[in-house]
Amino acid sequence: MRSVATPVLPVTRNATATSAATRLSGWGRSPVVEGLERIGEDLERLTRDVSLTRGLGRSYGDSSLPAKGGGTIASTRLADRILAFDPETGVLRAEAGLSLFALNRALLDRGWFTPVSPGTQFVTLGGMVASDVHGKNHHEAGTFGRHVSRLLLRAGSGDIVETGPDVERELFDATVGGMGLTGHILEVEVRLKRVNSPWIWSESETAPDFETLAERLVDAGRSWPYTVAWADLLHPSGRGILVKGRWAEPGEAPTTKFTWPGAVAIPFDMPGWAINPLSMRMFNALYLAKHGRRTRTGIAHPQSFFYPLDAILDWNRAYGSRGFTQYQCVIPKESGVAAAAKFARLVRETGGLPCLVVVKDFGPEGPGVLSFPKPGITFAIDLPVTDVTPGLVARLNDVVAAEGGRVYLTKDAFTSREHFRAMEPRLAAFDDVRRRWDPDRKIRSAQSVRLLGDNE
Amino acid sequence: MNVVFLGATKGIGRAVARKLAERGDRIALIGRDVEDLKRSAADLEALGGSVPATIPCDLLDRATIEPALASAWEALGKVDAVVVTAGLFGTQDALEADADMRDRVLTADFTNTVHVCEASAVRLIEAGGGTLCVLSSVSGDRPRKTAYLYGAAKAGLSFYLEGLDLKYRDAGLKTVLIKPGFIKTGMTEGLPVPPFATVPEAIAPAIVRAIDRGTGVAYVPGIWRFVMLAICSLPKFVMRKLNF
Missing domain, CATH: 3.30.70.2520 (Alpha-Beta Plaits)
Structure with a gap:
């Protein structure tokens, strides 16, 4: 085993890479699909004509993978700046690609931690919202989405929309845990948790x-x-x-x-x-x-x-x-x-x-x-x-x-579409929001083709 | 440390500026898009740095350089280092085909970077000395079929910076010439990835160390010193055959 001297945020290893297309997979390395992942610092520009946005590729299956006809997808990895942090209230606003890895290194020692943490820090804020991640404190703190106060999205229609529990709430609620299907998440504002020591x-x-x-x-x-x-x-x-x-x-x-x-x-x-x-x-x-x-x-x-x-x-x-x-x-x-x-x-x-x-x-x-x-x-x-x-x-x-x-x-x-439908009586409400903001379902993933019946 | 930084919003510059911010440095940001500079300023301040000024400057417009440096000096009071990581990139094919693009890349990466360095050198020497750190590239060490136009700008820049160091080191100006290998950034996105490629975060500590020590020439990662030594020793007939 090789030891990694400089702790640098690792990127999920994709199967192979050529200059034209990349073989993309999630953390489980199954399935593997052909796709083109575009990366850059300017997420607003990057998401103008893509079918999906992904972060560090730590979802296990096909939720961060493009649909067959999905063309190019965007990566948030380089859009990782903290845009505002208030050390009085702990409210942090950042570009969607900011990783929990970087956030922990920047702020835990100063007494601030994510209100909800999944089992790995190699995830982005955008991904944490799209998955509405939970952690060891779910019984007390709920999911990550409960602590999010604002999301800046590029909806499937192309519009840039600021959402929150009190602004465009319907879209906000569908985006929290919405697997990135309701819009490209550009910025996330979240209330961090004060801790008395980093231990x-x-x-x-x-x-x-x-x-x-x-x-x-x-x-x-x-x-x-x-x-x-x-x-x-x-x-x-x-x-x-x-x-x-x-x-x-x-x-x-x-x-x-x-x-x-x-x-x-x-x-x-x-x-x-x-x-x-x-x-x-x-x-x-x-x-x-x-x-x-x-x-x-x-x-x-x-x-x-x-x-x-x-x-x-x-x-x-x-x-x-x-x-x-x-x-x-x-x-x-x-x-x-x-x-x-x-x-x-x-x-x-x-x-x-x-x-x-x-x-x-x-x-x-x-x-x-x-x-x-x-x-x-x-x-x-x-x-x-x-x-x-x-x-x-x-x-x-x-x-x-x-x-x-x-x-x-x-x-x-x-999971099959039949099982998913049987487990998910809330699907109609989700479809309603997508119909309103993305009538042509431009935003889709390999998973939404498989489970939500989107076009390939 | 008080630093004037041109190019901190993206790529290697972003990673280096973050390392400086983490140890509490004061950084005046210079760049083309002030809105974008402000976003980077917030990021650097959240990491522990302070950014007293965000100043517009277009590397393609020589007239904006001197006023921007003047504002930066004024905002910081005293300047210990000037760091220049800004630059443009074009593939060999694009630079051969498009004269306007060629002009932009050569102007940004050579001519106007030299102007930035000249103006900074004068100011630093006047104040009793300081460090000028500039990103060139390993592609300026030896022409290759696939990168000699971009490489020519970087070769010229490296040549200039080494000369500057020879002449003014005794006067207190430490010129730090950084030669990165292939680094995965937004700039190199879509290019075939060669061996030894790495990410900005992995080389930023070495660049900061070079700034602190006033290292004359630093290859990052260090392996590139040996890779380029090998490439530079290849006979020309071999270089004609190689397509890299």
Whole structure:
């Protein structure tokens, strides 16, 4: 593994690049499509005649990929300036390509952090809005969109529109979690969260089975701002680890100067057989054994607490050249922990080789028209892509749809249009907004062709 | 440090200006589009720098250079360094086909950059010394079939800057000639990407180090010193055969 000396924002590795067309993919490296990605500092100009805008390409499936006839798409990567920051209120306005990586390095040490953080910092503000990302504090803080006060968009009609919870609200609500389909996001204004130190005080414990894990997870949310669980769904019990955290007080924080660590990279594609039932069972067992049975408490670096996998660049290469998908769904609260446990058993029985599965309880639904989270328990399961993956996703979707749950479009690559429609009664409202602002549906993606019936 | 910066809104200049801002430098921004300068000013101030002035100056219009430098000097009071990263790019084909474009690239990258340097040198020496850091390019080290027009402007610029350093280093003017290899920016977007290509953030620390130390010539990344040494030692009949 090569060590990366200068911490520089990594860009999702695309399959191959020629001067004419690029083979584009999401973080899961499946599917791969031909497309032309245009990059530049002037996003307003860049988005004049493109069918989609993408950030760092960290959505897993096809949501940041062009439709077949979509032509050129724009990249926000170079449009990454902070346009205003008020150190009194924490209100930040920036160009859509500003990464969480850069934001963390600029402001965490000065006492400001994103109100909601996904599991990687290699995402842009625009992408965080389009996915309406959630994090370990969803039960308390909701999604990212709840903290956004303004969005500057280029609508499909070409018009530039300032939106917010009190201006063009319909368009704003559809854009939050709207997968970039309601307009090209040019600028984002968000209220950051004040923190007393850049360090995290964290506590973790093991749970012997899935039901206990899920119950303790929900309980922990009553007193901790950040909670998450990892479940070993390859083990019959569904045992796991519960992790809780809060920002450390200045007195608890280390006295050493706060710095961000570097990263190592996986320099080649691992062979496809590296991920197999035995290796995954061993990995999970080792992970749990390493934790031990006692409760662990102490100070954690925000990188290891929020972004454990960011320390390994290109970790998606571990799944081999066929890539992988992450299946993330929510089982609604009304169905109860028993339904979630049943789903966990189903995952094990279908034999989809889940590594450690991330489990999190969601708080109330936000105003985003297609926003993913709703009260209940969410599962995020990494699955290597094989011939059986579409069938496996369909079986899981049968159960999720029947329970009244739904899947996270940012992760999805294999859901069928029928399943999506069954899970998404809100689709008509979303279509209404698009009809108004983009009657010809000029803005579209490979995913919107697959799930929303847009033209190729 | 007090810095006059021409070209901080985009590409390598943006990354270098951010490094300076992070350590609290005061930067007067000079450039063509004042609205865009103001956006960069906000960015640099959020990162910890201060930007006392954003001043219009068009590198294609010589008459705007001296007044812009005068305003920058006035805004900063004392100037420690002038950094010039602005420039234009054109592909060999485009520059051969379009005389107007050729004129713009040669004027911006050579003639008027020299005017900026001359005016800055006079001011810096008058004030007792300082650093003048200018971005040239490895493409000015050896003509190649695919980049000799752009390369000619950069070769002329490198030649000029080395001469300036020879003559005025003793008078207190440290001329820092930066020769970047292929850097992925908006300027090089769409070009075939050669080996050793990198991003502005990766080379910005080395450029700031060169400014601080007053390094005469700095290849960034450093590997390009050896790559260009190899390319410069190739016989002409080989260069005629190569298509890079």
